[in-house]
Amino acid sequence: METGKIRDDFPIFQERTELSYLDNAATTQKPAQVIEAVEKFYSQNNSNVGRGLYDLAADSTKAYSQARKNIAEFIGADADETVFVRGCTEAVNLLASSLDIEGRMALPELAHHSEQLPWRENFEEIDFIPVKDGKIDIDAAEELITQKTAVVSVPHVSNVYGTVQPVEQLVELAHENDALVVLDAAQSVPSMPVDFHELDVDFAMFSGHKMLGPTGIGVLYGKRNLLEEMTPYQVGGGMVDSVTKQEVEYKPAPEKFEAGTPNIAGAVGLSAAVDYLRQFEPEEILEHERELNRHLVKQLRTIEGIKVLSPVEATITSFTAEFAHPHDIAEVLNQNNVAVRAGNHCAQPLMEKHGINGTVRASPYIYNTEKDVRRLVRAVKEAKRVFDV
Ligand SMILES: Cc1ncc(COP(=O)(O)O)c(C=O)c1O
Structure with missing residues (x-):
């Protein structure tokens, strides 16, 4: 290098x-490339997205949706499965609050607080999977993950030990038991090739600021059918198709989960970070x-x-x-x-x-x-x- x-x-x-x-x-x-992309957005293309009818608004909307497409390609996902959030923490909170699911949760004891606490607020029964030599103990996981398990959360790379976790084995184990798998990819997407489709995880998340991008922007990935079933935990402007006094019809994902004005410049900056990382x-x-x-x-x-x-x-x-x-x-x-x-x-x-x-x-x-x-x-x-x- x-x-x-x-x-x-x-x-x-x-x-x-x-x-x-x-x-x-x-x-x-x-890098300068990211700083310049954010500066260029604000000095040349700034407008709100998905609302205005003038050229500048169209340029800004285009920049935002191109950023989404570019980032989605980088992580082996489709654009409509790629929800912009503030970062990992917001993604897990969104998920834990919006996922209407009951049962037990399996959570490795090495999970970051951001990966643990939103679930602990929403799930009453948590099984902590022990760790051996810096990695999730697969034998223990086999005992703990059963048909009663609804969700298995997995950190891809530990933020304490820096060890790559046995994600493939856990995905297999979880799916054999009809449980959903959530991948905390905060420490993997910045450093290694990650393809969410190939890994077959149901949800995943990462933060832009840990991979050369700006703060305040990150991604929640979800399989299309699962995102469709979920009810947004925040509602407001920009995420609705129609509102009458009687009824509200939400847009499909990803907009459904992006209420209010999004971090447009952040998305543009993260897209520039992805381009920078592509040189490796x-x-x-x-x-x-x-x-x-x-x-x-x-x-x-x-x-x-x-x-x-x-x-x-x-x-x-x-x-x-x-x-x-x-x-x-x-x-x-x-x-x-x-x-x-x-x-x-x-x-x-x-x-x-x-x-x-x-x-x-x-x-x-x-x-x-x-x-x-x-x-x-x-x-x-x-x-x-x-x-x-
Ligand atoms: C493994 C892991 N998960 C989640 C997070 C939370 O990320 P953020 O603070 O960007 O929301 C971090 C941040 O340190 C992390 O290392």
Whole structure:
């Protein structure tokens, strides 16, 4: 991967030349191509969508629907199955509130709070699937997923360990038991080829800001027949075919779920992010992340008192230190221009399982280099000198 050339596309690295940004699982930086697409939309095409009859309104509506089509193609979906939302969190809330379904829910204990809490509000009976060596324990899942299970939720890539989960096996298991499968693709769509049709998941979601796009835009994917059956949890302008004092007729999906003025510029920006990501070979980003993590895990393991939770083939490195709290380590890293996340990563039940209050998490992306890895390791050694007294 030509990281030097890639970094040149990111204005933030021209400003902060010494920054080792390793918090990409939280959010990624934005290339000029995305920033320019948003700016161009506002300076040349801005209007509301699906409403005005003038040329500018037609241009804006066209840009919005082209963005949807482009993003849908990128994730192996059709445009009418691709609902724009604010991000993953909104997508799961929309789904959990709109899906009229009863039964038990199977939820891996490593699920992000955004993947857990909306379901926990709406489902009374949750079966937590345990995790073994950073992955969902399939044997345990086989015991827990039964004909009583209505929905199985699966994170594609863990935001704590950076491990790819056995999605295909879980889809098979869920469908054998007539349960729906919901894929949290927040950490996979940015880094690996993902085709929702091929995976045969019933619903899926991801956030644009974790894949070079703007904040406030993401996608809920749903199989057409399932979206058709669902009642929208928000209603308002733009999503109705007709309204009389007696009756309301909703538009079909995806508009049915997009009440009010949507994030048009966000969709245009996310479409530009997708175009940017298309320059990479299918497994190139994943391999690049794995390569950097391999080095990171190996070097961290040589430091006494450091415990690495992520396996060596992961795309994210989570670790703890016997000699300091994760926040203290992160502060020393910060003083050395290394930005990482420290905390529970919105996965408190998983932290509880490990008997810890958090980890330090380094998550590389397309613009990170060996230099970032070396700097991080050096700073961890410095933290050990400071705190290990
Ligand atoms: C696996 C996973 N799911 C869901 C989310 C929630 O995404 P957002 O905050 O963009 O809604 C995140 C964000 O960290 C995540 O890592």
